[in-house]
Amino acid sequence: SRSINLAVIPGDGIGPEVVAQGLKVLSAALPQDVKLETKEFDFGAKRYHATGETLTEDDIKALEQYDAILLGAIGDPSVPSGVLERGFLLKLRFRFDHYVNLRPSKLGPGVSTPLAGEPDIDFIVVREGTEGPYTGNGGSVRTGTPHEVATEVSVNTAYGVERVVRDAFARAQARPRKKLTLVHKNNVLSYAGHLWTNIFNKVAEEFPDVTTDYLHVDAATIFFVTQPERFDVVVTDNLFGDIITDLAAAVAGGIGLAASGNINPSRAFPSMFEPVHGSAPDIAGQGKADPTATVLSTALLLRHLGYETEAARIEEAVSADLAERGESTRSTDQIGDALAVRVAG
Amino acid sequence: SRSINLAVIPGDGIGPEVVAQGLKVLSAALPQDVKLETKEFDFGAKRYHATGETLTEDDIKALEQYDAILLGAIGDPSVPSGVLERGFLLKLRFRFDHYVNLRPSKLGPGVSTPLAGEPDIDFIVVREGTEGPYTGNGGSVRTGTPHEVATEVSVNTAYGVERVVRDAFARAQARPRKKLTLVHKNNVLSYAGHLWTNIFNKVAEEFPDVTTDYLHVDAATIFFVTQPERFDVVVTDNLFGDIITDLAAAVAGGIGLAASGNINPSRAFPSMFEPVHGSAPDIAGQGKADPTATVLSTALLLRHLGYETEAARIEEAVSADLAERGESTRSTDQIGDALAVRVAG
Numbered sequence: 211s212r213s214i215n216l217a218v219i220p221g222d223g224i225g226p227e228v229v230a231q232g233l234k235v236l237s238a239a240l241p242q243d244v245k246l247e248t249k250e251f252d253f254g255a256k257r258y259h260a261t262g263e264t265l266t267e268d269d270i271k272a273l274e275q276y277d278a279i280l281l282g283a284i285g286d287p288s289v290p291s292g293v294l295e296r297g298f299l300l301k302l303r304f305r306f307d308h309y310v311n312l313r314p315s316k317l318g319p320g321v322s323t324p325l326a327g328e329p330d331i332d333f334i335v336v337r338e339g340t341e342g343p344y345t346g347n348g349g350s351v352r353t354g355t356p357h358e359v360a361t362e363v364s365v366n367t368a369y370g371v372e373r374v375v376r377d378a379f380a381r382a383q384a385r386p387r388k389k390l391t392l393v394h395k396n397n398v399l400s401y402a403g404h405l406w407t408n409i410f411n412k413v414a415e416e417f418p419d420v421t422t423d424y425l426h427v428d429a430a431t432i433f434f435v436t437q438p439e440r441f442d443v444v445v446t447d448n449l450f451g452d453i454i455t456d457l458a459a460a461v462a463g464g465i466g467l468a469a470s471g472n473i474n475p476s477r478a479f480p481s482m483f484e485p486v487h488g489s490a491p492d493i494a495g496q497g498k499a500d501p502t503a504t505v506l507s508t509a510l511l512l513r514h515l516g517y518e519t520e521a522a523r524i525e526e527a528v529s530a531d532l533a534e535r536g537e538s539t540r541s542t543d544q545i546g547d548a549l550a551v552r553v554a555g
Numbered sequence: 556s557r558s559i560n561l562a563v564i565p566g567d568g569i570g571p572e573v574v575a576q577g578l579k580v581l582s583a584a585l586p587q588d589v590k591l592e593t594k595e596f597d598f599g600a601k602r603y604h605a606t607g608e609t610l611t612e613d614d615i616k617a618l619e620q621y622d623a624i625l626l627g628a629i630g631d632p633s634v635p636s637g638v639l640e641r642g643f644l645l646k647l648r649f650r651f652d653h654y655v656n657l658r659p660s661k662l663g664p665g666v667s668t669p670l671a672g673e674p675d676i677d678f679i680v681v682r683e684g685t686e687g688p689y690t691g692n693g694g695s696v697r698t699g700t701p702h703e704v705a706t707e708v709s710v711n712t713a714y715g716v717e718r719v720v721r722d723a724f725a726r727a728q729a730r731p732r733k734k735l736t737l738v739h740k741n742n743v744l745s746y747a748g749h750l751w752t753n754i755f756n757k758v759a760e761e762f763p764d765v766t767t768d769y770l771h772v773d774a775a776t777i778f779f780v781t782q783p784e785r786f787d788v789v790v791t792d793n794l795f796g797d798i799i800t801d802l803a804a805a806v807a808g809g810i811g812l813a814a815s816g817n818i819n820p821s822r823a824f825p826s827m828f829e830p831v832h833g834s835a836p837d838i839a840g841q842g843k844a845d846p847t848a849t850v851l852s853t854a855l856l857l858r859h860l861g862y863e864t865e866a867a868r869i870e871e872a873v874s875a876d877l878a879e880r881g882e883s884t885r886s887t888d889q890i891g892d893a894l895a896v897r898v899a900g
């Protein structure tokens with residue numbers, strides 16, 4: 211009999227609330243013969259305050275044993291900016307070589323968007339997850355003086371760019387429209403830009419049925435709000451991907467609905483799935499958080515582990531629920547229950 | 556008698572068409588006793604193809620003599636990406652130390668926006684113009700091989716950050732709402748992020764009447780489309796500013812309306828004013844280009860040179876024209892004429 215061994219990291223703020231609903235729906239979606247085993251980990255602000263630890267080598271070894279990781283959200287105003295981001299979230303992405311940061315945006319019927327009219331939004335962003343300006347490379351000299359110089363180094367390798375570009379081409383090829391847009395800023399960041407552009411053009415030859423396009427990142431933000439229908443699959447660098455996926459989430463119904471996967475396609479390490487939103491401490495513990503993004507993240511998780519039918523069932527349940535949601539103000543629990551019922555039914 | 560000595564760079568594509576209208580309106584706005592002297596320079600794709608030059612040392616010396624520069628647009632598909640951007644536009648910004656890249660966004664009545672409802676948009680972005688990832692620092696090794704490593708170095712100095720942050724605080728203080736938002740990514744780009752944040756907080760002490768806020772750049776893109784009213788003045792790094800000002804232009808009526816100033820507040824070098832849009836070669840020479848962004852750029856130019864009344868008159872003329880524009884399809888010339896008449900009357 212089959213089984214899924216899942217590491218669960220509820221985290222801070224609304225993290226535990228949304229993760230509980232994610233697990234509820236995930237369980238409801240699984241076939242009877244699949245055994246779901248979960249283990250909770252206590253990473254986040256509380257553990258940091260108690261022990262000073264964000265993620266130890268032992269933690270990494272422990273997490274390595276799981277098939278996948280479900281993460282709620284990490285972060286709290288009581289922890290200095292950057293400590294948990296770099297000490298936990300980015301550390302995991304780098305150590306588990308999550309080079310495909312997958313972020314779908316789809317605006318279904320009934321979902322409100324800040325855009326006028328009825329925009330047609332159905333694209334995925336493949337954000338590189340292990341390079342670019344996120345490597346922590348850089349430093350500062352004469353720190354704190356009027357002569358300080360601080361640098362940040364974006365590191366880009368042919369190895370790192372090629373694997374994510376190839377992954378994005380394969381994803382584009384598997385979609386009906388088969389279109390892939392590279393987003394970069396190659397007219398200014400020309401060293402990294404040439405690397406990305408050359409590799410993109412080279413890999414394109416292996417995918418002759420995929421239509422390709424290129425946009426500077428600044429222009430891409432314009433088209434996200436004026437012509438979102440022009441996007442099918444987008445591949446981009448770590449920082450550009452961070453920026454444009456928040457914008458994409460905003461136009462596609464808000465970050466309350468945005469799922470993401472930090473994926474190592476080789477499965478050498480467990481992949482991690484998380485809502486794009488943060489820990490939202492202002493509404494934590496009130497049953498107000500929308501668990502939809504976490505539920506959609508469990509669909510990405512199931513798809514990654516090969517449960518395509520179950521993943522699609524969760525996504526359909528969410529679409530159906532969203533279409534009927536209107537202005538109703540259900541609690542976190544109620545939304546989770548409704549989704550679990552739909553998925554099981 | 557007073558005079559303005561203006562260097563005019565029509566450039567490529569629609570550049571010459573929109574610049575002609577900009578000059579028309581600028582002349583109409585000036586008091587009788589101010590003598591406007593203009594000299595055209597032929598920078599751009601044509602000159603590059605003819606001579607291989609983008610901007611020589613002699614060119615820079617020549618331009619240095621002027622009170623200000625009015626630029627249309629530079630760029631053509633026949634020139635490899637990056638050549639004119641770095642060889643001309645960025646070179647001028649760096650050589651003339653244009654550390655304040657000023658980009659106002661205002662959505663007036665009658666102007667259509669991709670956002671739903673009636674968003675309230677009236678803010679300015681002060682984008683740093685001489686540092687960050689734009690310095691051209693970086694390189695590549697094993698170029699073109701499967702082992703290539705390409706880097707881009709963002710260079711940030713206390714000197715460079717403090718002067719632009721101070722300028723932004725002063726601009727915020729001069730506006731009714733007196734609010735300044737720093738946009739960065741200090742949870743990830745922590746060396747540059749700390750420098751920006753520390754200087755921002757330090758300079759804030761000198762401006763106790765200015766309300767301050769901080770947003771990560773990814774979150775800022777969300778609020779640009781969901782709550783643009785939360786912004787008054789924004790200060791940010793060169794690359795983040797590039798990205799968010801295109802988005803800002805898109806929501807505030809399109810880049811056809813977005814003006815910008817590349818300003819050296821010390822007046823040690825001439826400042827340069829240009830529409831945010833590019834050369835749009837696809838519609839060049841057809842009288843279809845909207846000259847409004849260039850006209851608004853001349854208002855920024857006049858304000859920089861101390862002609863506040865005339866600058867405001869141009870801005871009012873544009874607002875009034877936009878409010879009545881509707882779906883009318885006037886030519887470049889007709890829009891310029893209409894604005895000139897309003898400004899003169």
Ligand SMILES: CC(C)[C@H](C(=O)O)[C@@H](O)C(=O)O
Pocket residue numbers: 295296299300452486742743773
């Ligand atoms: C929290 C932060 C480090 C993170 C990032 O910048 O990648 C977040 O914004 C995201 O997009 O997952």
Ligand SMILES: CC(C)[C@H](C(=O)O)[C@@H](O)C(=O)O
Pocket residue numbers: 397398428640641644645797831
């Ligand atoms: C053309 C390009 C170099 C430029 C920039 O990146 O600054 C443009 O996008 C702008 O915003 O003025």
